[in-house]
Amino acid sequence: MTTLFISDLHLCDERPRTTALFKQFISTTARNAEALYILGDLFEFWIGDDQLDHDPLAQIVAQSLASLTLYGTQVFFMHGNRDFLIGNRFADSAGLTLLADPTHLIVDDRSLLLMHGDTLCTDDTGYQVFRRQVREPAWQASILAKPYDERVALAHALRSRSDVEKSMKADSIMDVNQASVAAVLKSSNYPCLIHGHTHRPAHHRHMIDGRLCDRWVLADWHDTGASLVCSAGRLVPQDIVAMP
Ligand code: LP5
Numbered sequence: 001m002t003t004l005f006i007s008d009l010h011l012c013d014e015r016p017r018t019t020a021l022f023k024q025f026i027s028t029t030a031r032n033a034e035a036l037y038i039l040g041d042l043f044e045f046w047i048g049d050d051q052l053d054h055d056p057l058a059q060i061v062a063q064s065l066a067s068l069t070l071y072g073t074q075v076f077f078m079h080g081n082r083d084f085l086i087g088n089r090f091a092d093s094a095g096l097t098l099l100a101d102p103t104h105l106i107v108d109d110r111s112l113l114l115m116h117g118d119t120l121c122t123d124d125t126g127y128q129v130f131r132r133q134v135r136e137p138a139w140q141a142s143i144l145a146k147p148y149d150e151r152v153a154l155a156h157a158l159r160s161r162s163d164v165e166k167s168m169k170a171d172s173i174m175d176v177n178q179a180s181v182a183a184v185l186k187s188s189n190y191p192c193l194i195h196g197h198t199h200r201p202a203h204h205r206h207m208i209d210g211r212l213c214d215r216w217v218l219a220d221w222h223d224t225g226a227s228l229v230c231s232a233g234r235l236v237p238q239d240i241v242a243m244p
């Protein structure tokens with residue numbers, strides 16, 4: 001049996017091809033897996049679980065994920081910086097289990113540490129200040145109390161602001177900080193780290209305190225529908241074959 005890791009799908013109406021890849025993935029690869037771990041940014045943005053009442057795509061995604069329970073595939077989800085407002089209502093409708101960031105698990109005797117990856121980007125101090133604010137329960141409660149249309153407008157404004165801010169940042173500060181990676185690996189007893197967020201897919205090796213640790217960075221989904229597959233303890237990246 002296999003365990004699958006994906007992240008950064010950024011599903012939205014503007015990218016129908018990615019939605020098609022997601023549906024294909026759910027009805028093929030994911031059905032045959034023991035577990036599917038979604039490590040954040042499933043959606044382009046999520047502004048509260050009442051998105052299920054307003055957004056047909058949100059309903060389709062929830063139904064697709066829920067269909068996996070029929071095939072015995074367990075689904076787990078960790079928040080990303082785009083969909084940190086996903087809550088219990090979406091989790092229940094999609095039949096998934098919400099995970100903390102980071103989460104440690106053992107698969108096929110391998111020690112794995114799962115993260116979205118944004119907390120490792122500690123050189124991006126502007127983002128870290130922003131993140132601390134939006135993860136405050138009081139801030140979230142005040143946002144969720146706003147009317148839906150107001151939240152949609154706010155999300156679009158935040159996206160535009162983020163794109164402007166990113167255009168002024170050096171690429172290097174938007175990648176993980178090596179000392180932060182080392183600290184996480186050390187404090188978690190030298191696991192294999194799997195994360196997304198940076199959209200810089202790679203297999204890195206870190207020597208920490210004389211211990212060799214793997215770090216897999218997941219790809220985004222826009223073109224390939226990429227997943228990382230764990231089978232018999234071996235991790236292998238896999239793309240969905242391009243559709244006609
Ligand atoms: O998202 P991405 O990959 O483009 O960039 C991220 C960081 N940006 C973000 C912001 C999100 O894109 C915004 C979308 C969130 C939608 C969720 C809705 C939340 C509820 C609100 C509505 C109900 O995460 C970006 C990082 C980059 O990753 C690389 O790691 O650099 O960080 C930023 O750009 C943050 C800036 O540095 C600081 C932003 C200050 C914004 C201040 C808010 C002012 C309010 C403006 C609204 C009018």
Ligand code: MN
Nearest residue numbers: 041080081197
């Ligand atoms: Mn992200």
